[in-house]
Amino acid sequence: MAHQAEREEIENKKFVDYKDLAYLKQFMNPHAKILAKKRTGISADKQRQIALAIKRARYMALLPYLSA
Numbered sequence: 538m539a540h541q542a543e544r545e546e547i548e549n550k551k552f553v554d555y556k557d558l559a560y561l562k563q564f565m566n567p568h569a570k571i572l573a574k575k576r577t578g579i580s581a582d583k584q585r586q587i588a589l590a591i592k593r594a595r596y597m598a599l600l601p602y603l604s605a
Contacts, residue, residue, distance in 0.1 A: 555593035
């Protein structure tokens with residue numbers, strides 16, 4: 538998904554905010570599932586932060602749990 542320049546930009550972002558929906562949607566497939574670390578190419582720590590932010594956004598009804 539992400540090229541080298543995009544990965545560096547993702548890695549350098551200090552805080553992953555659950556309200557930044559455009560950023561979080563980069564890490565979800567069209568069916569609203571979180572993409573795997575292997576697919577996104579980012580570090581495990583950043584992947585955990587993104588997964589947590591997506592789950593928080595889902596809880597706050599900003600993102601869907603499923604997309605039919």
